[in-house]
Amino acid sequence: MSAPLGVILAGGQATRMGGGDKGLLTLGGQTILSRVMDRLGPQVAGLALNANGDPGRFADYGLPVVPDSIPGFAGPLAGVLAGLDWAAEQGADRIVTAAADTPFFPADLVAVLEQASDGQAHPLVLAATKGEAKTKSKSRSGLIRHPTFGLWPVALRDDLRAALRDGLKKVVLWTDRHGGREAVFPDEHAFFNVNTPGDLARAEEMLA
Template sequence: MANPVPALQQITGLILAGGRGTRMGAVDKGLQQLHGEPLVAHAIRRLQAQVGSLAISANRNPEQYARFGLPLWTDLEPDFPGPLAGLQAALTHCQTPWLLAVPCDSPFLPLDLADRLRAGLTPATPHAAIAVSGDPAQPRRHPVFCLLHTSLLPQLTHYLQAGERKMDRWFANVPAAEVCFPDEQAFCNINTLQELHQLESDTQ
């Protein structure tokens, strides 16, 4: 028998905004402006209706992030170890059995992300789903857009304590459903200030 699809109220949304922003000149990426709003605000607006509750993973500028009125969760490990550390902290704190993570630098993330990922869970992949896009024969994986069950926390903690940081490598050892999305542009992410300015110009 197939596992029941998680209800939206069973899912905590997480916006990952805790990185170094190295390719942006070490600025806090989530607070950079697109069309007069911080990138994190775009992610909040698109994700909020898809989940039961929402939080932000942030390691800097807590006063500015606090203005959004959401819980702020910082990494449990020092020195910005990457998005998996943000997931670890969130799986530790969230009060629901499921966590849906997105990056702060993808302002056009799918409005049906939660619906598709939760429907994509299977008996063979009951605890995780990630987004993919493009050619189904050679899909482009977007593991930072993921739905995770909180039971994965011990495995993730062990992986991080072993000094590992790569998200792709962790998911290689976690059976995860790969859910295809037709709109690859929904997953476009902004890595540099030049890309941010170009996107703002292209979407006026």
């Protein structure tokens, strides 16, 4: 089986950072987006960037830029749908997503997600960790799910489109509906994301 396509999710409004693109912030002399590309690129068969607004600001990165097709900043699922539609045009059957503001995610992200999907009719898996977090989504098993990091099937894109048009925004409500699984990663800090200036300072410390 060929590797999935990769989609970097950068469609949010970055309100806690004062607006703009968090992925274009510099971390250790490199943009966070370039770090995410370097980490995800070797794991997938091709990359696209989900972002809204003028795609020209990402011209230096050489990636296809796919905007949300659902209006009104409908959340990460709108970015997943944009990625699934792009993948369908490429003839692919699945994608793996990663957030553009999360520079330290695992180098084996794709392999672990795919392993967890074994036996599923439609591969649908979210990354998860153990530990404490107030802003993440906890599953019934007590794991912390990271909904912007997942394996998604192209076959369910029309179902996702209908759910988004009905107003669904919470990722795990949709994945649970379709028998989504969790892939557990041992490092609870691997999915640390940069939301605020303080987070950026902490990321510099983590990098050092």
